[in-house]
Amino acid sequence: MKKNASKKYPSKLTKDLDIILQHIVEQSSDSILICDLSGTLLYANELSRVWLGLENKELDNIKVYDYEQFFNGDKLKHWEAHVQELKNVSVKVERGALVNFETSTVTRTHVRLSYLSLEQQDYILAVSKKHTEKDILEQELIQNAKLQDALLKMASKYINVDISDLTHVINNSLQEVAQFVDADRVYIFSYDFKAQTTSNTYEWCQEGIEPQINELQDVPISAIPEWVDQHRKKASFIIPDVSQLPDTGPYGVKAILEPQGVKSLIALPMFNKNELVGFIGFDSVREKHFYSKKEENLLFVYAEILLNMELRQQFELELLNQKERFQNIISSIDAGLVQMDENFNITFTNHSFLKFYSYNKSSVFGKNAFNLFLKPEDWDPLMLKMNQLEKKEVLLEELLTKDSKGNFIPILASIVRYDTDETKGFLAVIIDLTNQKKLENELRDAIQKVEESMSYKEKFFANVSHELRTPLNIIGGSLSEVVKQRLSEDAHFLVNQANVASRHMLSLVNNILEFAKINEGAIKLTLKNFNLKNTLKDTFNIFELMTREKGLRYELFIDEAIHPHITGDYGKLNQILINFLGNAIKFTDQGSVTLAVKLLETTRHSQRIGFSIADTGIGMNKVFLENIFDEYAQDNSVENLKSGTGLGMTISKRLIDFMDGHVEVHSEKNKGTTVHFNLTFEKREKPVNHKIIQTNKSLLSNKVFLIAEDNYMNAVVLERKISDLGARVVTVENGQLAVEALQKQHFDLVFMDVQMPILDGFGATKAIRENLKLNIPIIAITANVFKNGIHDYLDFGFNDVILKPFEDELLYSRTLEALKPNKEDRSKKRNKKTRVHKATKKEYQLEYLEKISHGDPKFYKRMLVVFVDIMKTAIKDLNTALDSQNVDSIAKTVHKIKPSLKDLKVKTAVGLIEVIESSEYKDSDFVVTNTKALLKTLKKVHTEFSKNELTK
Numbered sequence: 032m033k034k035n036a037s038k039k040y041p042s043k044l045t046k047d048l049d050i051i052l053q054h055i056v057e058q059s060s061d062s063i064l065i066c067d068l069s070g071t072l073l074y075a076n077e078l079s080r081v082w083l084g085l086e087n088k089e090l091d092n093i094k095v096y097d098y099e100q101f102f103n104g105d106k107l108k109h110w111e112a113h114v115q116e117l118k119n120v121s122v123k124v125e126r127g128a129l130v131n132f133e134t135s136t137v138t139r140t141h142v143r144l145s146y147l148s149l150e151q152q153d154y155i156l157a158v159s160k161k162h163t164e165k166d167i168l169e170q171e172l173i174q175n176a177k178l179q180d181a182l183l184k185m186a187s188k189y190i191n192v193d194i195s196d197l198t199h200v201i202n203n204s205l206q207e208v209a210q211f212v213d214a215d216r217v218y219i220f221s222y223d224f225k226a227q228t229t230s231n232t233y234e235w236c237q238e239g240i241e242p243q244i245n246e247l248q249d250v251p252i253s254a255i256p257e258w259v260d261q262h263r264k265k266a267s268f269i270i271p272d273v274s275q276l277p278d279t280g281p282y283g284v285k286a287i288l289e290p291q292g293v294k295s296l297i298a299l300p301m302f303n304k305n306e307l308v309g310f311i312g313f314d315s316v317r318e319k320h321f322y323s324k325k326e327e328n329l330l331f332v333y334a335e336i337l338l339n340m341e342l343r344q345q346f347e348l349e350l351l352n353q354k355e356r357f358q359n360i361i362s363s364i365d366a367g368l369v370q371m372d373e374n375f376n377i378t379f380t381n382h383s384f385l386k387f388y389s390y391n392k393s394s395v396f397g398k399n400a401f402n403l404f405l406k407p408e409d410w411d412p413l414m415l416k417m418n419q420l421e422k423k424e425v426l427l428e429e430l431l432t433k434d435s436k437g438n439f440i441p442i443l444a445s446i447v448r449y450d451t452d453e454t455k456g457f458l459a460v461i462i463d464l465t466n467q468k469k470l471e472n473e474l475r476d477a478i479q480k481v482e483e484s485m486s487y488k489e490k491f492f493a494n495v496s497h498e499l500r501t502p503l504n505i506i507g508g509s510l511s512e513v514v515k516q517r518l519s520e521d522a523h524f525l526v527n528q529a530n531v532a533s534r535h536m537l538s539l540v541n542n543i544l545e546f547a548k549i550n551e552g553a554i555k556l557t558l559k560n561f562n563l564k565n566t567l568k569d570t571f572n573i574f575e576l577m578t579r580e581k582g583l584r585y586e587l588f589i590d591e592a593i594h595p596h597i598t599g600d601y602g603k604l605n606q607i608l609i610n611f612l613g614n615a616i617k618f619t620d621q622g623s624v625t626l627a628v629k630l631l632e633t634t635r636h637s638q639r640i641g642f643s644i645a646d647t648g649i650g651m652n653k654v655f656l657e658n659i660f661d662e663y664a665q666d667n668s669v670e671n672l673k674s675g676t677g678l679g680m681t682i683s684k685r686l687i688d689f690m691d692g693h694v695e696v697h698s699e700k701n702k703g704t705t706v707h708f709n710l711t712f713e714k715r716e717k718p719v720n721h722k723i724i725q726t727n728k729s730l731l732s733n734k735v736f737l738i739a740e741d742n743y744m745n746a747v748v749l750e751r752k753i754s755d756l757g758a759r760v761v762t763v764e765n766g767q768l769a770v771e772a773l774q775k776q777h778f779d780l781v782f783m784d785v786q787m788p789i790l791d792g793f794g795a796t797k798a799i800r801e802n803l804k805l806n807i808p809i810i811a812i813t814a815n816v817f818k819n820g821i822h823d824y825l826d827f828g829f830n831d832v833i834l835k836p837f838e839d840e841l842l843y844s845r846t847l848e849a850l851k852p853n854k855e856d857r858s859k860k861r862n863k864k865t866r867v868h869k870a871t872k873k874e875y876q877l878e879y880l881e882k883i884s885h886g887d888p889k890f891y892k893r894m895l896v897v898f899v900d901i902m903k904t905a906i907k908d909l910n911t912a913l914d915s916q917n918v919d920s921i922a923k924t925v926h927k928i929k930p931s932l933k934d935l936k937v938k939t940a941v942g943l944i945e946v947i948e949s950s951e952y953k954d955s956d957f958v959v960t961n962t963k964a965l966l967k968t969l970k971k972v973h974t975e976f977s978k979n980e981l982t983k
Contacts, residue, residue: 062129062140062159067152070095070110079159084133095155100128100137100318102239109239116238117146117155127159128318137318172467177211180425180445198233201337205235208333209313212326215240216293216314218247219337222259222307227252232309240316243291254282262300262307267331269297271321295319299330301338311337367461375400375414378456387463389435404432417457420448429464441468556600556690560715563640564595570608571626574616583616584623592630594638597712603686604710608642610679611706615646622647622703637713645705651698659696660684683708731758734850735777738762739769739795740784740812743938745835749782749812752842764788764876766795773803780849783829785813793827800828808849874972876936877980895980901931902973909966918955921947921962940968 056063057077065074072093080086083098095110096102102109117123127142140159147154201219209217219233231247252259261268270276273293276285288296291314298312311334313322322330367384371377377395385392388404395403401410413428420426426446431439441464448457506529571587578585608626615624624646632639651659660680687694687708694708736753740746741764750760761778763769767790769781781799785792792811799805811829824832830849833842881891905928912920925944932940943965947958 062157062161064095064157064159066095066155066157068114068155070107070114073154082129082131082138084131095157098130098132100130101125102317105241112239114146114155117144121146127157129159176427176443176445201233201340202235204333204337205233208330209235209237212313212322212330213315213320214313215316216243216291217312218244218314219301219309219311220247221309222252224252224307229255229309237316241291250287251282254287255284258284258298262298262310265300265302267297267299267327268310269322271295272319292316295321297322297327297330299327299334301334303338308338310334369400369459369461370456371400371459372454372456375417375457377403384461387434387440387461388432394435405430406433417446417448420446420457422448422450424448432461440465557602558598559601560596560598561601562595563593563597563712564589566601566605567608567626567628570605570612573609574612574624577616578624581616581620583619583621586623586625588625588627590629592633593628593640594633594714596715597638598715599710599712600690603690607683607686607708608644610683611644611708614679615644615648615704615706618704619646619648624648631709635714637711639709639711641707641709643705643707645703647703650700650702650704651696652700656696656698731756731846731850734758734779736760737769737772737778737781739764739766739781739787739792741765741787742784745784745812749842752839753782753846756843756846766790766792766798769795770798770803773799773805773807778807780846781807781809782812783809785811796828810845810849874937874939874968874975878936895976898931898935899973899977901928902969902976906966906969906973909962909969913959913962913966916955916959918952918958921958922952925962925965937968937972940965940972943968 059076059078062079062082063074063076064072064079066072072090072095075083075085075090080088085093096106102113123144125142125144127140129138129140130136131138139162141162142157142159145156145158147156205217205219209215215237217235218231220229221232222229226249228249229252230249231244234242234244236242258268270284270288272295273285273288276283276288278285280286293314293316295315296312298310300307301309301311311330313330367387368379368381369377369384370379377398377400380392380395385395388395390403401414405413409430413430416426416428424447426444428444428446430442430444432442433439442461443464444459444461446457446459449455567587567589571585575585612624612626625644627643627645629641629643630638631641684694687710690710692708692710694706696704696706698704731753734757736758738746738749738753738760740749740762746762750762753760758779761772763772765787766783769783770790772778773781783792783795787795790798792813796809796811799807799809808830809828811824811832813824813832813834831845833845905924908924909921911917912924925947929941929944932944943961947961947965952958
């Protein structure tokens with residue numbers, strides 16, 4: 032490690048680098064252990080302590096080989112050899128097994144070992160990752176591939192084995208098979224039944240495992256009777272756990288195996304002409320091992336091959352019988368095996384192969400494998416690869432193969448080429464990939480479902496946005512029109528407060544939608560020029576009535592040094608202030624709430640401003656204060672009536688962070704809370720006053736506007752505002768009618784609602800641009816700001832977008848901007864036949880009746896009469912119910928008439944019914960009040976309907 036390494040970092044960072052690195056190591060998702068060369072554990076991070084059961088304990092002389100199952104036998108000697116090997120290679124990757132000191136549970140890991148040689152001392156660093164389900168699946172696939180490879184290598188190698196070098200070949204093969212099945216010691220014993228002994232003839236041991244061959248000569252057969260009995264039955268002798276064996280004395284199996292450190296073993300018999308001549312055994316010393324049937328079958332094959340090699344020189348004729356036995360064993364394993372000559376004609380298959388492809392032996396032998404199983408387009412590439420195979424080289428290919436019934440099956444094929452004096456050709460082992468491909472498809476489907484779910488979620492928030500903002504637009508628009516009327520001072524104050532409250536309600540809606548945007552990563556800054564002081568006063572005034580009712584002292588202090596005209600995200604600042612002020616007032620029952628705004632720093636072009644919201648309310652305890660910015664965080668000690676969504680603080684914190692600000696909260700239980708945050712804004716010159724727009728009714732004279740809006744109240748409010756500027760207005764209820772109106776006459780501008788029946792705003796705009804080829808200005812009026820950004824609307828063909836609810840000034844300025852007065856006035860081209868809409872819209876619509884009548888006038892007339900009768904009966908029943916204040920009778924009546932009202936789109940009545948139903952009829956006064964309003968509406972609809980429709 033270089034001494035001047037710290038020079039790479041800034042001086043401020045260098046001071047804290049050790050703390051940062053220690054934090055990273057402690058919080059790592061990997062286990063990190065450091066020890067010295069003696070194996071003494073010096074450091075364990077948090078995850079390591081959990082795995083080892085050392086959370087609250089000191090690292091007191093703990094050795095690596097005390098908790099790592101990798102070390103067995105003479106553990107210290109094994110450790111020293113391990114350190115020496117690591118010193119030579121510097122870095123090594125192993126599989127590990129960490130034992131918990133308290134519970135004895137074992138954590139299987141992949142561990143990366145590093146030998147660190149520093150100035151003062153050398154260390155061993157171990158970084159471990161826990162085996163996951165994915166690791167286990169991958170390990171199983173690797174094990175299956177190794178199984179294929181081992182089978183093929185053995186089959187290829189021992190076909191050409193040189194018997195004169197038999198001892199060397201056997202020793203090498205012991206190592207290969209041991210490493211495949213992860214055995215620590217492999218050995219071959221021969222039985223001498225005349226002397227009643229057995230002796231170890233060959234042995235191979237993993238590094239660090241003590242050899243036992245010298246101690247295991249002339250072992251009495253009487254010491255292992257169970258062992259011999261199993262072998263005589265031509266069965267394997269398997270001990271999954273030596274520690275669980277019964278103690279049968281000093282010469283018993285347990286007494287023989289435990290001193291060798293054996294935890295598990297398998298011993299397979301070796302027969303010569305049905306005579307038991309010996310066995311091959313596999314010891315697991317480092318950790319217990321349960322042998323699968325596939326491994327056992329492989330080891331049986333190996334045992335047979337070994338015996339074949341030993342007896343080959345003496346018993347050449349026995350070779351044919353051994354071959355048959357070998358083929359029977361191969362036929363019994365799960366993997367399919369096929370042998371082909373140089374021309375790819377099949378010369379041998381095992382039973383699994385025939386079963387897999389639903390063929391019998393006679394149907395495939397001598398046939399060309401490519402013709403039988405592969406598509407013609409796959410022949411040449413695979414033939415080329417197989418012919419280029421070198422001896423002992425293994426080719427792995429994923430192929431789509433065909434069975435006898437014509438079904439295509441995905442497989443993994445391991446192919447080797449063999450070349451002997453007598454025969455040449457190819458051996459292939461296949462594994463069915465059907466389940467694996469099925470899992471892959473299921474994974475793809477799952478991903479698609481997640482993506483669809485996200486899409487549904489997006490659509491849901493878009494609809495929520497539209498449904499909530501639309502009524503707020505009506506409320507806000509109506510109130511702004513009422514304010515313009517001649518009102519008493521008290522009435523003017525109340526209307527203003529209602530207007531302020533509707534804005535507050537909008538901020539609550541914004542909180543929910545903003546939270547969704549933040550989580551989707553869709554949050555963006557909308558920079559506008561605005562007057563900070565006016566904004567602060569407007570936001571502050573939202574809660575004036577609320578604080579007056581609670582008897583609170585409510586104060587606003589604005590630093591006079593602040594430059595009022597700035598550029599920033601007005602909406603997000605307003606939302607942050609509403610959230611903090613709303614919380615302060617909600618949790619303060621006496622005393623005061625204060626908003627203080629101070630200039631912290633100023634430059635020529637910008638200023639950093641500090642905002643403080645202080646209250647004398649109930650405060651927060653330290654535990655809750657630590658989690659104040661968590662999603663849905665609520666103080667459980669606070670009464671439910673004061674709790675909210677738990678999103679306001681979270682959203683405000685994220686918005687402040689997003690705007691490069693800082694926020695902190697100080698609070699003391701039962702004394703109050705103060706929230707401080709600061710933001711930087713760019714300075715702007717004082718803007719020109721455009722207020723004249725609102726009073727000049729000649730600005731839009733001789734202009735005709737088209738409004739496409741399916742919500743009656745929205746259309747009325749918008750028509751009223753535009754009419755104030757002198758324009759004439761035509762309204763239609765959907766996009767299709769808007770297109771038809773534009774075909775009949777000239778309009779100067781179109782206000783287009785986005786969500787409408789029959790043809791929505793997008794479809795109508797597309798038709799206007801592409802079919803009618805009109806460049807008329809089109810302004811989208813929408814409450815949906817979740818899915819589509821402003822640019823998406825502009826790209827689609829709209830000239831501008833106005834979001835509901837909107838202020839008068841915004842509507843007027845956007846309208847004038849879209850009209851571009853410098854262009855030629857085309858008002859003279861208007862079609863005089865078009866009716867200018869000034870009459871009040873009907874309370875109902877008849878499209879549904881027209882649709883179900885299919886042009887039958889008699890049926891249509893009968894349905895009109897039925898609807899009048901339903902209204903007449905409902906009015907009578909509701910009058911009776913109201914006289915007796917029978918809530919149950921009201922519930923039955925409104926439930927009965929609701930479908931008919933929805934069919935004829937009597938929206939006012941349907942809305943009142945939904946309000947009544949939302950109370951679940953628990954508050955009788957509420958139900959009665961709203962039922963009276965409903966009854967008034969029904970009488971109006973009944974009168975209007977009878978007059979306008981039945982008299983035709």
